Amino acid sequence: MSGLSSAHSVVEPGIWSKRIAGTLVVIYALITMIPLLWIFATSLKSPPDSISYPPKILFTPTVEGYCNLFTTRSRQTQDYIESLGPPANVCEEIARDRSMVVVGASKYWPRFVNSLVIAFGSTFLAVFLGTLAAYGFSRFKVPLADDLLFFILSTRMMPPIAVAIPIYLMYRELGLSDTALGMILLYTAVNVSLAVWLLKGFIDEIPREYEEAALIDGYTRLQAFVKVVLPQATTGIAATAIFCLIFAWNEYAFAVLLTSGTAQTAPPFIPTIIGEGGMDWPAVGAGTTIFLVPILVFTILLRKHLLRGITFGAVRK
Amino acid sequence: MAEVRLEGLGKSFGTSRAVTGMDLVIADGEFVVLLGPTGAGKTTTLRLIAGLERPDAGSIRIGEEDVTGLSPAERDVAFVFQQYSLYPHLSVFDNLAFPLKSPARRWSAGEIDARVRDIARMVRIDHKLDSKSTKLSGGEMQRVAIGRALVREPSIFLMDEPLSSLDAKLRADLRLELKRIQSEIGATLLYVTHDQIEAMTMADRIGILAEGHLTQIGSPREIYTAPANLHVAARLGHPHINLIKPGLLPCQSMPDGVRTIGARTEHILVEAAASVAQGNGRVDWIEHLGDQNHLHILVDGQKITLLADPYSGFKAGDPVSVSLKQPLFFGADDRRITDV
Numbered sequence: 001m002s003g004l005s006s007a008h009s010v011v012e013p014g015i016w017s018k019r020i021a022g023t024l025v026v027i028y029a030l031i032t033m034i035p036l037l038w039i040f041a042t043s044l045k046s047p048p049d050s051i052s053y054p055p056k057i058l059f060t061p062t063v064e065g066y067c068n069l070f071t072t073r074s075r076q077t078q079d080y081i082e083s084l085g086p087p088a089n090v091c092e093e094i095a096r097d098r099s100m101v102v103v104g105a106s107k108y109w110p111r112f113v114n115s116l117v118i119a120f121g122s123t124f125l126a127v128f129l130g131t132l133a134a135y136g137f138s139r140f141k142v143p144l145a146d147d148l149l150f151f152i153l154s155t156r157m158m159p160p161i162a163v164a165i166p167i168y169l170m171y172r173e174l175g176l177s178d179t180a181l182g183m184i185l186l187y188t189a190v191n192v193s194l195a196v197w198l199l200k201g202f203i204d205e206i207p208r209e210y211e212e213a214a215l216i217d218g219y220t221r222l223q224a225f226v227k228v229v230l231p232q233a234t235t236g237i238a239a240t241a242i243f244c245l246i247f248a249w250n251e252y253a254f255a256v257l258l259t260s261g262t263a264q265t266a267p268p269f270i271p272t273i274i275g276e277g278g279m280d281w282p283a284v285g286a287g288t289t290i291f292l293v294p295i296l297v298f299t300i301l302l303r304k305h306l307l308r309g310i311t312f313g314a315v316r317k
Numbered sequence: 318m319a320e321v322r323l324e325g326l327g328k329s330f331g332t333s334r335a336v337t338g339m340d341l342v343i344a345d346g347e348f349v350v351l352l353g354p355t356g357a358g359k360t361t362t363l364r365l366i367a368g369l370e371r372p373d374a375g376s377i378r379i380g381e382e383d384v385t386g387l388s389p390a391e392r393d394v395a396f397v398f399q400q401y402s403l404y405p406h407l408s409v410f411d412n413l414a415f416p417l418k419s420p421a422r423r424w425s426a427g428e429i430d431a432r433v434r435d436i437a438r439m440v441r442i443d444h445k446l447d448s449k450s451t452k453l454s455g456g457e458m459q460r461v462a463i464g465r466a467l468v469r470e471p472s473i474f475l476m477d478e479p480l481s482s483l484d485a486k487l488r489a490d491l492r493l494e495l496k497r498i499q500s501e502i503g504a505t506l507l508y509v510t511h512d513q514i515e516a517m518t519m520a521d522r523i524g525i526l527a528e529g530h531l532t533q534i535g536s537p538r539e540i541y542t543a544p545a546n547l548h549v550a551a552r553l554g555h556p557h558i559n560l561i562k563p564g565l566l567p568c569q570s571m572p573d574g575v576r577t578i579g580a581r582t583e584h585i586l587v588e589a590a591a592s593v594a595q596g597n598g599r600v601d602w603i604e605h606l607g608d609q610n611h612l613h614i615l616v617d618g619q620k621i622t623l624l625a626d627p628y629s630g631f632k633a634g635d636p637v638s639v640s641l642k643q644p645l646f647f648g649a650d651d652r653r654i655t656d657v
Contacts, residue, residue, distance in 0.1 A: 209400060215389040220390065227415075
């Protein structure tokens with residue numbers, strides 16, 4: 001053997017494998033990014049540009065889509081518009097160019113707030129209940145634990161929409177239709193099974209000795225859970241929270257069915273944005289772009305945990 | 318520190334009995350080692366005393382108080398686990414301070430700081446107080462684990478093979494340190510191991526456990542020279558004690574009813590024989606360990622192993638004559654026959 005040792009080991013991929021893998025990842029990322037970029041580009045187009053064929057790659061950006069998203073407008077005569085003072089903001093200016101005036105705020109913002117309340121509320125509840133249940137299943141002798149776990153999982157074996165009609169009737173009787181509480185309960189019920197199963201895996205991996213050490217060190221079981229188990233389960237909790245949030249945030253079918261007014265979330269609202277003579281695509285693009293932001297921020301904030309979390313504890317240290 | 322008294326302690330898991338009828342008194346300030354193979358009930362005994370398991374039978378007293386029904390936190394014991402069990406999300410300082418920060422104890426931040434630094438110096442980890450506990454080497458982790466037990470002066474320290482996952486050199490170092498610390502603070506300590514060297518070097522008394530029973534308890538010398546039965550004799554001594562049938566080797570005096578003879582190096586005389594006919598065995602092979610040799614001798618097809626001077630001059634194939642000198646005698650019930 002020569003005295004020169006090569007830098008990489010047998011199990012480490014060679015430089016070319018790494019480059020090929022890197023290229024593939026970049027290509028895949030670009031492909032998945034195209035719809036998002038398309039939505040974002042549409043949100044900055046004027047209505048004629050948004051439906052032109054062939055699609056325009058280069059165009060003059062405008063905030064018209066965002067203005068249309070957040071405002072309601074009404075058509076007025078040219079004389080009336082000229083009788084008004086100078087436009088107060090860019091949205092009014094754009095509206096007047098189209099012979100319209102801004103008459104008020106649209107419902108997008110309240111719908112967006114509904115989405116925030118319902119998605120984060122149900123995520124918090126699902127993760128909270130899931131953590132407690134997973135800890136119980138992981139640490140205590142629960143009678144019929146395997147059957148219970150199977151039962152919990154079985155709620156995910158059918159598409160949730162299969163029970164849409166019973167839930168619709170139930171909600172109508174209980175007065176939960178079109179309420180934020182009803183939607184939070186529904187999304188929590190769907191997500192809690194995922195949360196229990198995911199978190200049980202993570203908590204199983206935390207050695208019991210840590211809690212036992214804490215018990216001997218003078219802590220109660222609850223204190224040991226909070227001080228010792230929770231900090232070590234953050235990875236699992238973060239990953240679970242993201243999965244739950246994405247489901248609750250994007251959910252469309254139940255939202256259409258069960259909400260119409262006060263508790264309506266953004267997904268059923270966005271497709272109803274209709275301008276003059278058809279869909280107002282720039283406004284839809286703007287609504288979708290803004291709708292993506294919270295998930296994006298949440299995922300980036302928890303990215304560190306997520307990367308380790310989605311390997312399901314395989315590389316936990 | 319306090320006396321700990323176990324009376325008739327028993328614990329089963331399903332159908333397997335982990336500990337049965339355990340009676341043991343650990344005096345205040347005493348270092349007791351429980352020695353036994355895997356599955357003998359050593360760890361279960363510790364966990365029963367700590368309150369991590371509920372006994373099926375018997376009682377545990379610490380000092381004057383019956384603690385059998387109390388929770389771990391109420392018992393005032395400290396436990397060092399085999400796998401260190403340092404809290405991975407905390408620094409070394411916070412690991413050491415963790416027991417003192419318990420809501421059950423009301424220590425001020427200043428008191429905690431002073432105490433942690435004292436203990437860190439004692440276990441020689443004071444230079445790593447700010448490190449993350451996962452960034453330490455095995456030896457350092459175990460020092461922190463021992464420090465975490467020492468930090469709050471409990472009535473008894475329970476240690477579950479704390480040195481077994483360390484390498485030989487570290488194990489030897491920490492063994493000495495542990496003994497030093499124990500005598501320094503006069504701690505009552507119950508230590509569990511399957512390593513006879515740890516038991517022999519550290520213990521005031523050794524208890525031999527087999528299948529959940531405490532077979533014998535006594536000073537290391539007592540256990541070694543006067544084992545109660547075959548099992549105890551087989552636990553101690555290196556190389557392993559030779560168990561032979563009576564009559565295989567010449568022996569001056571032998572009591573009645575002997576079924577097995579236990580012979581360690583000091584019980585065996587080996588002399589070079591002029592020829593195969595004059596001797597009763599031959600050297601099978603020799604293991605060189607440096608400062609000493611293991612001499613493997615074949616007598617009538619049975620192998621006998623003993624320590625030998627590396628300069629004794631024996632080599633494989635040499636005829637030898639082997640005889641016994643006051644060996645240990647065991648009767649049909651495997652108990653040692655004492656009236657020789």
